[in-house]
Amino acid sequence: MESKGTILVxxxxxxxxxxxxxxxxxFGYDVIKAKNGLxxxxxxxxxxxxxxxxxxxxxxxDGYNTFFEIEKDFPKAKIIFMTAHADYSKWALAKSKNxxxxxxxxxxxxxxxxxxxxxxxxx
Numbered sequence: 001m002e003s004k005g006t007i008l009v010x011x012x013x014x015x016x017x018x019x020x021x022x023x024x025x026x027f028g029y030d031v032i033k034a035k036n037g038l039x040x041x042x043x044x045x046x047x048x049x050x051x052x053x054x055x056x057x058x059x060x061x062d063g064y065n066t067f068f069e070i071e072k073d074f075p076k077a078k079i080i081f082m083t084a085h086a087d088y089s090k091w092a093l094a095k096s097k098n099x100x101x102x103x104x105x106x107x108x109x110x111x112x113x114x115x116x117x118x119x120x121x122x123x
Contacts, residue, residue, distance in 0.1 A: 004028040005120060006047055010040040010066070011055040011082065016105060020053060020082075023109045027116060037061025037069075044070050044077070050121045053112075056083040064090040071097050078119055082107070 007029045011017040014035075021031045032047055034040040038060045044052065052070075056063040063081055070077050075098065081091070084105040091102055100119050103111060 002028075003030045005051075006030045006032060006049040007116070007120070008032045008034060008040065008043055008047065008049040008052045010034040010037070010052065010058065010063070012036060012058045013055070016055075016082075020112065023112050024116065026109075027113055029116065029120075035059075037063065037066035040066050041069050044074070048074070050078065051116065051119055052077065052079040054079050054081055056081055057085055064094055067094050067099060068097070078121065080115055080119065 007024050009017060009020050009024065009031055011020065012035050017033055017035070021033060024031045032043050032049060034043050036059045040054065054063045054067060067079055070079070078100055080100045081094065081102040082105055083102065101115060
């Protein structure tokens, strides 16, 4: 099956990361993994994925600061935040800079499919 495109998933929780990757690969996407904010920025610049699922709480740099760093150089980056901790303190600012959505963990495969169908860039 031909790939539908590339998605970057960033989460420091190995189980969440692996589960999310498995779902997205099943849906036909190539998936790049990152485990912290700095790695996410580096992999985004290298691969320029069509969509990013970004954990809010991560080591080295949280998801919001990671988003703001990516957004500086790539203002059209398509980024969806994931959180198990309902910390919406920086969400309004991220949303004003084109963050797409914020989903709460745990989320279902159906929710990931809905979001990729809605937000992955169409050719």
